[in-house]
Each structure stands twice: as C-alpha cells, then as structure tokens.
Amino acid sequence: MSKIPRNFKLLEELEKGEKGLGAESCSYGLQDLDDITMTHWNGTILGPPNSSHENRIYSLTIECGPEYPEKPPIVRFISKINLPCVDQNTGLVLASKFPTLSSWKRTYSMEILLLELRKEMASGPNRKLPQPPEGETFQFH
Amino acid sequence: MSLPKRIIRETERLVSDPVPGITAVPHEDNLRYFNVTIDGPSGSPYEGGKFKLELFLPDDYPMLAPKVRFLTKIYHPNIDRLGRICLDVLKANWSPALQVRTILLSIQALLSSPNPDDPLANEVAEEWKSNEQNAIKTAREWTERFAQ
Amino acid sequence: MSASEFEYESEEEYASSVSFDELEALSLTDSVHYTHKNRQTANGLSTHRMRYKPVEADEIEGQLKAHIRDVDSILQIGEDDCAVLMLKYEWNEQKLLEDFTTKEPGNLRRECGLATDTGVVSGLVETAGPEFMCAICCSEGPVETFRLSWCDHRYCVDCYVRYVRGSQTGLVKCPDTACRLYVRPGELAQLSAIDEQRALQKEEQERQEQRQNLGGPLTSEQIMAKYQKVASESSDEEDAESEDGEESTDDALFNFHERHIRQQRLEKQERRNKVLLSRYWYAVVLQYTKKHARTFRNCPAVDCECFIEYRGFDSDVISSVEEYVAHKYIPIVQCANGHRFCFACTSEDHAPATCAVVRKWIQTCADETETSHWITANTKDCPKCSSPIEKNGGCNHMTCGECHYQFCWICLGDWSRHKNNFVCTSFDDEEAKKEREKQETSRVSLKKYLFYFDLFEIHRVSLKKDTEFLAKLEYKVQEIQQRAKVSWIEAHFYRESIDTLLRCRITLMWSYALMFYLESSKEKGMLEKTQSNLSNHVEALSKLFEITPTENVIKKKEMFLTKANALKTSHEKCIEIFMESLVLNRIKFVSDIE
Numbered sequence A: 001m002s003k004i005p006r007n008f009k010l011l012e013e014l015e016k017g018e019k020g021l022g023a024e025s026c027s028y029g030l031q032d033l034d035d036i037t038m039t040h041w042n043g044t045i046l047g048p049p050n051s052s053h054e055n056r057i058y059s060l061t062i063e064c065g066p067e068y069p070e071k072p073p074i075v076r077f078i079s080k081i082n083l084p085c086v087d088q089n090t091g092l093v094l095a096s097k098f099p100t101l102s103s104w105k106r107t108y109s110m111e112i113l114l115l116e117l118r119k120e121m122a123s124g125p126n127r128k129l130p131q132p133p134e135g136e137t138f139q140f141h
Numbered sequence B: 001m002s003l004p005k006r007i008i009r010e011t012e013r014l015v016s017d018p019v020p021g022i023t024a025v026p027h028e029d030n031l032r033y034f035n036v037t038i039d040g041p042s043g044s045p046y047e048g049g050k051f052k053l054e055l056f057l058p059d060d061y062p063m064l065a066p067k068v069r070f071l072t073k074i075y076h077p078n079i080d081r082l083g084r085i086c087l088d089v090l091k092a093n094w095s096p097a098l099q100v101r102t103i104l105l106s107i108q109a110l111l112s113s114p115n116p117d118d119p120l121a122n123e124v125a126e127e128w129k130s131n132e133q134n135a136i137k138t139a140r141e142w143t144e145r146f147a148q
Numbered sequence C: 001m002s003a004s005e006f007e008y009e010s011e012e013e014y015a016s017s018v019s020f021d022e023l024e025a026l027s028l029t030d031s032v033h034y035t036h037k038n039r040q041t042a043n044g045l046s047t048h049r050m051r052y053k054p055v056e057a058d059e060i061e062g063q064l065k066a067h068i069r070d071v072d073s074i075l076q077i078g079e080d081d082c083a084v085l086m087l088k089y090e091w092n093e094q095k096l097l098e099d100f101t102t103k104e105p106g107n108l109r110r111e112c113g114l115a116t117d118t119g120v121v122s123g124l125v126e127t128a129g130p131e132f133m134c135a136i137c138c139s140e141g142p143v144e145t146f147r148l149s150w151c152d153h154r155y156c157v158d159c160y161v162r163y164v165r166g167s168q169t170g171l172v173k174c175p176d177t178a179c180r181l182y183v184r185p186g187e188l189a190q191l192s193a194i195d196e197q198r199a200l201q202k203e204e205q206e207r208q209e210q211r212q213n214l215g216g217p218l219t220s221e222q223i224m225a226k227y228q229k230v231a232s233e234s235s236d237e238e239d240a241e242s243e244d245g246e247e248s249t250d251d252a253l254f255n256f257h258e259r260h261i262r263q264q265r266l267e268k269q270e271r272r273n274k275v276l277l278s279r280y281w282y283a284v285v286l287q288y289t290k291k292h293a294r295t296f297r298n299c300p301a302v303d304c305e306c307f308i309e310y311r312g313f314d315s316d317v318i319s320s321v322e323e324y325v326a327h328k329y330i331p332i333v334q335c336a337n338g339h340r341f342c343f344a345c346t347s348e349d350h351a352p353a354t355c356a357v358v359r360k361w362i363q364t365c366a367d368e369t370e371t372s373h374w375i376t377a378n379t380k381d382c383p384k385c386s387s388p389i390e391k392n393g394g395c396n397h398m399t400c401g402e403c404h405y406q407f408c409w410i411c412l413g414d415w416s417r418h419k420n421n422f423v424c425t426s427f428d429d430e431e432a433k434k435e436r437e438k439q440e441t442s443r444v445s446l447k448k449y450l451f452y453f454d455l456f457e458i459h460r461v462s463l464k465k466d467t468e469f470l471a472k473l474e475y476k477v478q479e480i481q482q483r484a485k486v487s488w489i490e491a492h493f494y495r496e497s498i499d500t501l502l503r504c505r506i507t508l509m510w511s512y513a514l515m516f517y518l519e520s521s522k523e524k525g526m527l528e529k530t531q532s533n534l535s536n537h538v539e540a541l542s543k544l545f546e547i548t549p550t551e552n553v554i555k556k557k558e559m560f561l562t563k564a565n566a567l568k569t570s571h572e573k574c575i576e577i578f579m580e581s582l583v584l585n586r587i588k589f590v591s592d593i594e
Helices: A006-018 A110-122 B005-016 B100-112 B122-130 B132-146 C003-016 C020-029 C057-075 C079-088 C093-102 C105-111 C157-166 C185-213 C220-245 C249-274 C276-291 C321-326 C355-365 C372-378 C430-440 C448-483 C488-516 C522-547 C557-583
Strands: A026-030 A040-046 A057-063 A074-077 B022-026 B033-039 B050-056 B067-070 C050-056 C125-128 C143-146 C296-298 C306-313 C332-334 C340-342 C379-381 C388-390 C397-399 C406-408
Touching: A006 A026, A006 A110, A006 B050, A006 B067, A026 A110, A040 A110, A057 A110, B005 B022, B005 B100, B022 B100, B033 B100, B050 B100, B122 B132, C050 C057, C050 C332, C057 C079, C057 C093, C057 C276, C057 C306, C079 C093, C079 C185, C093 C105, C125 C185, C143 C157, C143 C185, C157 C185, C157 C276, C185 C276, C249 C276, C276 C296, C355 C448, C355 C488, C448 C488, C448 C522, C488 C522, C488 C557, C522 C557
Parallel strands: none
Antiparallel strands: A026 A040, A040 A057, A057 A074, B022 B033, B033 B050, B050 B067, C050 C306, C125 C143, C296 C306, C332 C340, C379 C388, C397 C406
C-alpha cells in the first residue's frame, strides 16, 4: 500500500462526513470551508445513553497539523465535561490518558477518534461521573 | 512497494517532454504524489496566473483515476472552495488509457471553458449564469490576488 | 479463432438454456411458493398469500439470453449486437423495436456503441511485436494483446482483463476514450477464454517451478503447505473408501447427491468470481433485477446469489406488496439456499413483528448496544450466592457453578417453580420480581422497555450461541454417523431439528419486539400465552440438545423427532395466531408506528 498524502486523506474523511456515511452518534466537519489547508475541524459527540452524558451533545475542536496523519490531531472539548482524559482547565484531551492518541496510527481517522472518546465516556467507571451543568464551556486562551 | 512501470514512464515523459504551461514534479518521499502547476490559459480570466495543484496516484491507478486538487484559490464554477474539481474524466469517464498528462490538459481546458450547468461551487455557478461579466471580473481579480 | 466460430460457441450455450415460454409454463405449475402454508387459518379466517418463486442467477441469465434471442429473431442483427442494444435500452424491448424501425440504422448503432460494420473479423487476440507498448501498463512487446472486432485499440490481455473486471455493469466500453464501442458478449467470451487459459498455464508453471525447487531446502511455510496438502488428500481418500465400500448404494447416492449440490454451489460462486464471462453475465443479471426491482429481490444473506421472483397474490383484494404490508402481513420468503427474509423490507425473517415494528425497534435500540444492556443480557449474578454467571448455551435453565442453585435465566426465579413448565414470559410473578429487584438495585432501573429488550436480547444471544454450539455438534454427529455407518437419511433429522430450533428462536425474538409496542388487552394476553407455549417447546428442544451426549444423538432420534415436530406445530400455530391478531386489527399499538 502506498501512503496516501495528508490532504487527500483529509479530503476522504471530509467526504465521508459530508455524505453522512459514518456513525450517527458522532459528526465532524471543517470549521471553515475556505480553509484550504484543512487544519481546523469541529466535532460533536452524542452522549452515550444510560450514562450521565445521556441526551447531551458535546462540541469539540480538532486540529490536524501538517504532520497529520503521521501524528495525531490536537483534540479539545469546548463543552465542559468531567472525564479523566480531559484537562479540566483547558478541555484538552490528554494523550497520556487516552490510548487512541498515545498509540496513534496513520490509518486512524477523526471519526475513529470521536467514537473512541464516546466509548471512553460510556466505559465502566466514567459512565456515572457527575457532570457540570449542561451548556457550560471550557475557557481557554 | 515498487513503482509500476506505467508511473515511471509517465513521470519520465512529464519531465523530459513537458506540456507547455504545465509542470508536474513528484515528491521525493512519495513518487505517487505530485506538485503541479498550471498556467492560466490565454484568453481566459485566469490568464497570467500560475495555479498550484496537488495530484496523487492511488494504488489502483490506472484502473482508478488520479486524485487532483487546486491548492491556489480560484473562482470557477466547477472548482469548489477547497480546490476540488468536478470533471467527468476524473470520475465516471475515467479510462485507464488516459494519463496524468491528459488529465492536466483537461483541467487546463476546463479553465478555458467553465461549465456552470454542472457546477460544484453553486454560488459561483449562479453568478456565472446570471451575470457572466461580473463573474469573469471576479475570476480575474482572484487570479491577480492569489495566483501570482 | 474467427468471430463466426465463437458465435457458434455462444449459440451452443444459448441452446442449452430453456426458452422463456417454457420457463414461464414450468414455473407456474412447479415451483410457485407461498408466504404461508394455509390460505384458511385453523380458526376459519381466509387470508391472502403472496406467490413467489425462488430463482438462481443462472436461471435469470438463461431467461435473459432467451429474451435477447427472441428480440434478435425480429431485429436480425446478431445476438451479440442485440445484447448490447437491450442493455442500452434497459430491457425495454418495445422502445428498442420502435427506435429500430424509426431511426436511421447507422445512427442507432452509433448511439448505442456498436460498430456500423458487420461481417467476419479475426484476430482479436494477437501477439504483438517488440514495437508494441501497452498504453495501460507500459509493458513492451512481444506480448499477447486483445482488441475489439471493429477498432484497433490494442492493450495487453492482462490489462484488458483487469479493466473489464473493474467494471460493475454489463456495458463496458473500449478503454480508448475516443472509441465508443462496447465490449459485446462474444468478444468477452474470447477474452475470458484466453484469461482462463493463461491462468491454467500460470498454475502449471508454478507447479513446475515447485518441482524444480524440490531439491533445495524448504521454508517452513512450504513445509506446512505440503503437510496440509498431504493431510487433506489422505482424508479425501478415506472418504472415498467408506463411500465405495461399506455404505449401501442408496445412501452412497444420497450422500453423493448432497455433497454434489453443495460443491456445485461453491463452484458456481468461484467460477462467477474467476471467470470473466460469468462475472459479466452476473452483472447483466444484477442490472436486470435492479431495473425490475418490483419483481425481484436479491437474497440479503452474505454471499448468497439467489433471487426471489414475485408472482402476485392469491387474492382479489390485494394487488401490491405495499398494500400487503399495509394490511400488516409479513411476506417472509425463502431463497433456493434456504435463507428466509422479508420480501418487503429485505431484512432477515422478522415474523411476527411487522416491517414497521422492526424499523421502530432498530431505531429504539440503535444506541443501546454499547451500553449496559448487552452486559445485562450476557451476565447475571446467581440469586443465591451472587457469583457472576455468563450464559454459554441457548437454554435458560441455569445451574450456578459455585452453589449449584438452579434458576431461570429470564426471571431469576427458582427453577423448581418452573418444573417442566418453561413459561417465563410473565413479568408479574411476585417471587421472581423480588429476585429481580434485588439484582436490579445495582443495575439500570428495570423499565418495560428493558424487560422486552432483555427478552429480545436473550433470544438473540441464545440464537447466536445455539448456532455456534449446534454447528460444532452437527460436525461431531456427522463423524459419528460415518463411524457408526448410519445412513445419511437416518441422521438427517438432526440437521432439521437444528433448523427448526433456530427458526423458532428468531420468531420468539421478534415476538418480544412486537409485544413491546402492544397495548395491554385480552388479545395481548392470548398472544403471550401462544408465545410462552412456543417458548416451552423451544427450551425443551434446546435442553435436549444440551443434555444428550453426542454419541447418543442417533439413538435418541425418536425424542428429537417428537420434540422438533411439536415445536414445528407450535411455531406454525403461533405464526398463524399472530397473523390473525395483526390482520384483523384485534390488537392496538401503544404508539402510532406506521
């Protein structure tokens, strides 16, 4: 298999997201359709049912740098969430506590990343974590 | 994986016998990935511009079409804001008998004759149909602003 | 080879297929099936049945070839050209005949990608000299090349084959973009033949290379491959011996027949993938059935290439599938490979739940699989000693491995209260309720939905486990059958029992999904009774499978037969009763799910 270059991989991901071919519980898209470098993305995760996240919609930002997909993107929650792998000051998803980021592979995608985050939210100990009131956002600079 | 003979041949010819107004140079670390420039065809609103594109030959090339995208912003009804191109030979009408060379020529021809009836960028196509002169003016401005 | 020669070849092929009219006559008498067995139910209700015919791809292929031949008997342009025209006109014979008489022939041919020349051509396959270079792969001559009869666009055979293989339709153009010609079946036959021939040569070459390499040291992979080959060959020989020597002639024949059918099916699929011409015709069949989507359904089972042909209703009232479904009938059909599915929504068998219920249920459950429900259905704590217990078979009679307490998986009540009564569809049993509540404090609160979801999941999981478990058992029983020299017919009951069991589990599973959406009423109570009756029979047969040691299976044939037949009867009754309730609108749905 030859290596698909960053931009064409991102275009593939974009098309999958645009056509709604992916999972229903997550979505993602470019922040700005004029961003020819396709760096800044928005993501949403539908809170998994039967957890303290049920019926909530979480917004995130995803930054795919020039070395994506060799290197993982930078993922940040905008909506406040109480989750061990999320920095409680900035909303940043911490690679050290989230294996999908720490052992990132170039075959992964933003969709996989969001689905894995959702799984993390639904996993045993995290499922019942008390959550901040809905609608609050992280303040970061 | 070694590079198929076909790709080697095409690359050699693109370098030794380049198409006037078009360059295509493979990346050193990925010989299926090309940096492309196309000069805006004379007589078109893109005249005088140098447009950057990127092109990738997927594993199944030439059974599948190459993937091409504009990197330079361009005001054209068949090219969207991300540089994606709507061109029949890149999709349903691709044939393995076509080449990178012919594809790039087709793209150059598309710059000369936009087709607003089969649009990818809807607002641009609307403008092109309702007020062609204005659209051409915008295309010329964009060429001066972004494609130098 | 000349063109006329292989026209002859395809004619021979055409001649072997049955004509359209003959098939028509055959199918009306012989192989029309019905969505359910009896028009009149036991209670005297007159129902409507959908007629259908299970067909295989090559049957349709034969029909299409006959159709092309019929049209050509009018057009007189040769079947190859006629095939392209029919594909181009998407089988609209009338429109084609109309255009053929009104349009200028040259124009029509050009528009449809046919050459205006006719007559004999030669040399589609040629060895090109060193001056040749294939425009697709850039390999140089001398190399074998292929072109169409009426153009001069040569490409090496390998590229042409790859190119045609990549196409999903029956209409494949010459790779040259300026050329409008379509590849015709006769030309494709020649390309296909040369491709097969080359594949054979390649195999032979590899074999020879292997033989030459025999002297050298072998890699471990080669050794493994050799070992496996020898092993499989010797077991084949054993099979052959037992077949020749000791079985009675009848059984040997039967055995042979069974194996033959299975092998034929596999070979057909393999051929279809390997042989270019078969792939081509399969693409044509797919195009045709898609175009006639009201009449044909492709079996949804993985890798199944069978179709169902719709044949109307035995009814004056209902005339379309949409109407049929609106009357809350569920048109379950069975393909030639034995897969049951719904003709209306092409999901797997979901009776007695209607298509609307299935859609709603899937939607309701969409998000639940990742969560605790799965765990709830798969593990439970022993009500006595609280050791976690995982369900590993289909039967709901559980014995705790730690304290040997016997309980029912569904209601967690003491099994002794179930005795020989496997009923567990009632939600209100007091004692069981207490047990459950004890468990549920540490689990998600038990709502009505969860109750039915649990029941649905239990049967879904049981179904999966039963399928795995019984597949293993079946294999073992086959071994025993061969060792004990029991005839194939003698042991056939076993596979039939398995089929019945699995089928009934599916029905039970979907009956719970249906129940969830029904308002409480007398009628619902009656359905619950029917359901629990079926459940009893299912658990009884499931238990029998579980407790019978493999080596005794054949001895217990009578028991299996009795239980399986009772289950079958109960199932038929259950389906009928549910159908009556639905069709006569005797039950109300809680929310409007139409």
